[in-house]
Amino acid sequence: MSIRTKLRRMRLRLYMKMVREKASPEYIARGWAIGMFYGCLIPFGFQLICSIPTSILLKGSKIGASVGTFFTNHFSILIIYPLQCWVGNKLMGGGLTWTETCNIMSDVLHKQNYTSLLALGWDLVIAFFIGGALLTAIMTPLTYIFVKKAVIVFRRKKEKKLQMKRLKNQR
Numbered sequence: 711m712s713i714r715t716k717l718r719r720m721r722l723r724l725y726m727k728m729v730r731e732k733a734s735p736e737y738i739a740r741g742w743a744i745g746m747f748y749g750c751l752i753p754f755g756f757q758l759i760c761s762i763p764t765s766i767l768l769k770g771s772k773i774g775a776s777v778g779t780f781f782t783n784h785f786s787i788l789i790i791y792p793l794q795c796w797v798g799n800k801l802m803g804g805g806l807t808w809t810e811t812c813n814i815m816s817d818v819l820h821k822q823n824y825t826s827l828l829a830l831g832w833d834l835v836i837a838f839f840i841g842g843a844l845l846t847a848i849m850t851p852l853t854y855i856f857v858k859k860a861v862i863v864f865r866r867k868k869e870k871k872l873q874m875k876r877l878k879n880q881r
Contacts, residue, residue: 745778
């Protein structure tokens with residue numbers, strides 16, 4: 711099985727887990743947005759520790775909060791971490807190019823530990839968090855809107871199918 715097929719199946723499973731959760735669209739979307747918030751803002755390791763209690767406090771989906779953090783792990787950090795470091799560096803007036811940022815971040819991406827992150831130096835660690843804060847400010851509301859809409863659309867389609875089935879059975 712190809713990687714593309716595996717990724718397609720994984721996306722379908724995530725989508726089905728999201729839209730089939732037995733709760734209001736707002737509750738589900740809030741949980742996923744919380745997961746995305748912590749997934750973008752906090753580096754590896756502490757995301758779940760923060761997202762689950764926050765989802766309880768803000769009455770959001772614990773499943774969504776858990777799964778939402780995983781969007782910033784493994785595969786996506788290859789793009790997200792260098793991006794937030796590069797953006798943060800630009801916002802701080804730095805002159806790193808994208809290629810330089812990717813090269814600098816390669817050890818962090820490979821080891822995925824705080825020692826490698828702190829070894830970047832405080833300027834880049836601060837740039838990492840500034841870029842992460844900007845990414846969080848963009849991705850959190852987009853995640854909420856997307857998830858809420860996806861759940862509503864899925865449920866409408868499901869209800870429409872049920873109505874068609876009922877009509878068909880009545881004939």
